[in-house]
Amino acid sequence: MGANAAYRVIGASLPRPDAAAKSTGEAVFGVDVKLPRMAVGKLLTSPLPHARIRHLDTERARRLRGVYAVVTGADAPPRRFGFIKDQPVLERHKVRCVGDPMAAVAARDEETAEEALELIRVELEELPAVFEAEAALREGAPIIHEELPSYGAVWKVQRWGNVSVHSTIAFGDLERGFAQADVCYEDDFTTQKLHQGYLEPHVVVARVEAGGRVSLWTTTQGAFNVRAQVAELFDLALSQVRVLSPYTGGSFGGKLHPTLEPLAVLLAQASRRPVRLMLTPDEELTQARPRPSSHIRLKTGLRRDGAILARQATLTFDTGAYSGATGPTANTVGARSALGPYQVPNLRVETFSVYTNNRNCGSYRASGASHATFASESQLDLIARRLGIDPLELRLRNGVVNGVPSPTGSTYTGIDLGAMLRTAAERIRWRAPRAPYEGVGIACAEWGSAGRGSAAVVKLNEDGSVGVLSGAIDLGTGSETIFAQIAAEELGIDPRRVVVSWKDTDAAPFDAGSVGTRVTYNMGDAVRRAAIDCREKARALAARLLEADLEDVLYEDGRAYVRGAAQQAKTLAELSAAAHNRPGGGPLVGAGGLVSPAVPFDRQRTSGLMWGSQAAVSIAAQAARVRVDPETGAVAVLEVVAAHDVGKAINPNATEGQIEGGISQAVGYACTEQLVYERGVLQNGGWHEYKVLTSLDMPRVQPILVEGFLSDGPYGVKGIAEAAVIPTAPAVVNAVADAIGVHLRDLPLTPERVLRALRETRRAEPPG
């Protein structure tokens, strides 16, 4: 499983250049951006989950000294934003969830802004509301978006009632499959709403120049996505919107889409001042976009020997008042993940994103896959127990192998699920005896990198050091270290002589965003191509300087020379100096870009909205060991073994860091974290009540980087970030079932739920 090529820098665990600035507090984040004349923006949000705005009187607020602008739905552009274009910048006629903005003010300081909000008089007429996705699907349920066309204007998919997005995957003959099965099990699973837990709250500063040009300093995963949506909302050319991204303090899907940006632009236009909008850490819990909750029903038919013959899956996501990114991504990825890396001849998956009057949701790592895989891998263990088959064996028996088709019709290649399962099981000591209330569990997952285009520029400085211009935002993953390694590898220089530029959409070529575990696979390749373009220009210059034919000039270790005359080599520094100074030359600048090969969905198998694409599919197997406290019901996750097919690890430390971080989040998902709502109102609206996992709760993590199954990406890389998150929760839940003999089907595994389960167990038989 070793790499198939000898590299100089690729594969080295280099430290991150930004580590020092971040640890010393020197790094500049969005909150540090302060512009002259900058106003403070604040939002007036709805206290009701569903209501008609009868009257909004802003007159007194406008007259308050120090108030620069008050805007309402009447001032906002009529267009909507989000994947589904269902979200207004400011709604004019009604509000759809608690926290929905009704008006916004820009004022000289926070106090004045708060005072202005209090002076705005609102008359709301409460409307019937619905808070459960299933209830929202029922006939006669209150309609959240009566104004939306029944066919999505953008995605050309049918939409009805409160269904925001509907997708299906189907092949084989489901009825026949179930009829042929010896056993058939139907199980229900639910997952909770979660905050992404990034350290840096949302913050944006918007400035509108007199000519109408908009600049935004914002914390985002996709500067070009923000640019595109703001440009569309405000009817501007893309060249009229500039998005700048300071350091970003985590994101995990929560900053994938515009949030405060359109409101900040509206306030900046109205006040003719730069305006900052930001959330406090506690507002993050009520005003940001949590992972949608879900209800997943799986029906699986098998032969008694464990071979899966048919599966039916229905996934219902509560997307809240607006679809955000949840609709297309959770629906598509959830549908794709409802089976997992297993073979089945007959499948039908149906997924619904459903509007409710809950807080509108967003993405959070492996949107859809985190939901579906929890259910699917949980049911495999339930079935194994029912059939008396070892869960590991059941997985080995049904696991995909190279050459078989995926649910959406692509073909698995370059994987070895069996080897990974066995490695994970061995490391967790699968067959070793367990102490009382200890258990082990295993789960698999797959993930592919998202496609779309990216481009980069690589330029040589006069001294041969290098600048990489990329629009991809390093969310804290170390992607810029990776880019520096890639440029250094291709140019044969020390990666410390490479700097990756700040993010500015005016300067950088397009990037499709740091989303979908695509950065190294996609932008990494753009950087590689740009570096090669730059190197080829240097080689061509060397040929001129050395008076040789281009094909006789070799480039190696940062030096160009004529074949057989390595002593007369020109270093990259010499070549670059010459390029900057010799008439007829010119500074060496390379460009590279690509749109990653799409892996299309087989339209014979899919219908409804199937969004995106996936490439460089990577398989993971994780095994967890847990201990349950029988007195308190507390679950301690002791250890997680994480075997991941990464193709090639460009920076193994960074890859392992991704795995550790992902597991930390997934353990929180499995055990402690949840947003609890009551009629749309958050009940645990503080970080002391929202139990994010701390370092003290971290299990021991054994990352296993499986290299050698190379993808078509740069150096054969496969994405890791989201892959690390998916299998942990089901592995933990399966381990808890192993420990206490009862399988919990609702996340998180709170002590209350575990205690209740333990009570059931005790009524049956003692564990161990």
Place this chain on the structure above:
Amino acid sequence: MGANAAYRVIGASLPRPDAAAKSTGEAVFGVDVKLPRMAVGKLLTSPLPHARIRHLDTERARRLRGVYAVVTGADAPPRRFGFIKDQPVLERHKVRCVGDPMAAVAARDEETAEEALELIRVELEELPAVFEAEAALREGAPIIHEELPSYGAVWKVQRWGNVSVHSTIAFGDLERGFAQADVCYEDDFTTQKLHQGYLEPHVVVARVEAGGRVSLWTTTQGAFNVRAQVAELFDLALSQVRVLSPYTGGSFGGKLHPTLEPLAVLLAQASRRPVRLMLTPDEELTQARPRPSSHIRLKTGLRRDGAILARQATLTFDTGAYSGATGPTANTVGARSALGPYQVPNLRVETFSVYTNNRNCGSYRASGASHATFASESQLDLIARRLGIDPLELRLRNGVVNGVPSPTGSTYTGIDLGAMLRTAAERIRWRAPRAPYEGVGIACAEWGSAGRGSAAVVKLNEDGSVGVLSGAIDLGTGSETIFAQIAAEELGIDPRRVVVSWKDTDAAPFDAGSVGTRVTYNMGDAVRRAAIDCREKARALAARLLEADLEDVLYEDGRAYVRGAAQQAKTLAELSAAAHNRPGGGPLVGAGGLVSPAVPFDRQRTSGLMWGSQAAVSIAAQAARVRVDPETGAVAVLEVVAAHDVGKAINPNATEGQIEGGISQAVGYACTEQLVYERGVLQNGGWHEYKVLTSLDMPRVQPILVEGFLSDGPYGVKGIAEAAVIPTAPAVVNAVADAIGVHLRDLPLTPERVLRALRETRRAEPPG
């Protein structure tokens, strides 16, 4: 004289996109940059013009609460900076002029920093000082830079005593030329020290990250020059230094070189905080780098019919304590301009930049040429009067024509000096009778654009709008409007859909600086090449989409189509959308760069330091009309006709603006502005005492753009900025001589000097 090609956007007087932001005050300048934890830096400067630093005790200053760092020469890197590498960041052992920094502090606020400065105890031992360049050249004069090697390490030229730079141009046989002459005149001229008069004082914010990387926000003409010099001083790779340039409020040569930047870096390193150093407007007069004063002696031999047979010129520049950019540029350009656009068979020019204990000087528009041309064009009028020849006729008789060599050995091409002289004379009504105390004068000049390399990137956004990435700083000239026009021309789109990026050396490819009237000629060509590269990539994509051979695909007006099938054209927006989304494609990014063709100096004719190169030589003829108040001696410049060979005006309004601005500065040079020193101490250190020209003093300007003599630059452009400044002062001085019958040889023409001259005239004969 019309353009030779039909353009869509080139030649249109488009408004500047930055005009609104600048006029409303929204534009962010260096002074607006505020970083978290930023400290205020202040300098302790020498009160004496020349002194040994006996002792520097910073202990009490360091202990003051709120002081973050105190640095002295002991903390500074040993390397020196500037063209000649003669300037220390902080001198350890001696100071060479009043205002020379001895120590610097970083503190929490201005008051604390000032207090800390007062707590530093300095013991200085005064050394003998010298304040006149000629005196500094005499044997036994105090040596300012005893530490410098007698051979300049960088430029490999001999240096001795207080001579900083020495250059010569010589050809023919000077003695024989003078022997053959019927008449021979020797005249002396002096010019004063001047401030560049930009509105924005120097300001820099330096930040040093924990990893050592340096970021600088600074007001400069050359971000890459600052980067290179800071990197060299502090021993960093170029990739370890980032220079960002907000809007710049004028510069005119005064921000050509690092000034406060190295000190700010030193303070930021020592204090581990971002540090801001800035000058107040009044400090600008004492702490910035004025134009050097000069003494010019010309000896010219002629036949009685006016044909020039020989010229000897000696130019002595007082460069002050350090050479800055004065040495190489003033020396070289001064030497080249000591003859002007005239023919002579025998020439010897010798130029000296001389160290004195005056404030160290810098560049100010057409450094050297502004000095030499004043002298040369003044002497032509003196000679014409002496010989009884019309000054216009004398110029026409001796003027260069195509095919003759320049003093440095290049050949004049594409000029028509005679036509320009006649046009200027006609417009100023050369032969019309003048009112008493009114006079007209004429003067010529030539200027070439500086070479060196530049590169740019042009990228297409998803909607076909365009980003231009250029490292060239728009000093207020409108260069970014020009770049947008160039990109729009080549891509066939609306220039309002083009944005030129902010300046960041990490992102932008190399640019040699907004110096030497080179921006449009040089960077404009880089932008043109990058746009063409981008267009060719779009055309290649169109060929794939239209399934046609590349050579059959035409590109016109922002559309690509197969020859004969213009109806099935793909717009640039369509092509770009496809590039961003079609697998196998990739965002369209073009790169372009060049090192402008050098016009080498004939080494048979030149010796000593001859720096730079010039290309795209442009000829100018300006004529001025003045009125002198016989009671007060005040000179009113009524009108200036300015005929300039611009090759092709890309934005005629901007070109005329350059001419008007240059004339305004040159009238100040001629009539009112001067920095008056007494033993190295500025005597008129406030803007009320330093009489910068105001809008009320502006003459009527008639710019005449002579187009059609195309250069090898983009669209045939020739630089205009500095060309506009050079001939004005001698035209004004010649006009004053015409008005009062006495030729003044010392600038500026203060009322006192004019009155004294009038008294001489009255002793002779009444004017008119």
